[in-house]
Amino acid sequence: MTRDRSRGRAGSARDADSFFGAAEDRKVERKERQLCRQVQEAVSEALAGIEDDVLLEVWVADVEPAPDAGRLAVIVQAPRGASPDEVAARLENVAGYLRAEVASAITRKRVPTLTFRVLPPETGGIS
Template sequence: MTLDKRTREQMLAHCGAIHEDDGVDPRDYFKPPRNERQQNRKALQLCRQVAQTLDQVFAGELGDAGLSDLRVAAVRPAPDASRLLVSVWNDAPHEPFHRELLASRLRRISGRLRTEVAAAVTRRRAPILEFEVLAEADPPLGGAA
């Protein structure tokens, strides 16, 4: 924002030096750029779609009894939408919980899960899925993003 001479003199009377954010509405100054907000909105939308798809796949399309008790707690971009961190938790408290075993089984079938996500989501490239198995004492994060 270019300041005219009169406004600049008025501002200098109130402060020692003029900075780039002087005279700018703070709501506009601290708002992220439009394209950044758009990308963030799209990344969160993708995370919600991936969470819904994986919940359905875990619920019964895998045919694996050990993984059918998993529920998606959250899906977050890590660090961007090309790679997603999927947090899952075990919904069967009566079963013995083996975190490392579940993590290795998820790594083994991550290709199939990525294929299911690619079929459900319209994107040029399917995101790479990384899994985090939450401990049974951890409460679910309560959302998909």
């Protein structure tokens, strides 16, 4: 006894495309988040190895696709006593080094371009 495999598939092509399309989107998002996490770790480690008093105290807050995984925005927190413009200028000076460190830390055919956004220093404390 053989089963008729064509039964029930007439309307399933449309449903399958929408289902698997959503699964593919989730997979891409997961891969982008994974890449951002790897880049955040690599940039943090690379900044710790740079002999620059200002960049030594910079904290990598987040990395996000800008607009996709081909270009990543590295969001850093400026240390107290340093202006965001000064930190941005110093980061631009070492951008090539940071990208090379990212290239050695990830496994991808193309290394993403890094852009930097510098947040002002936190002004928290007891008043």
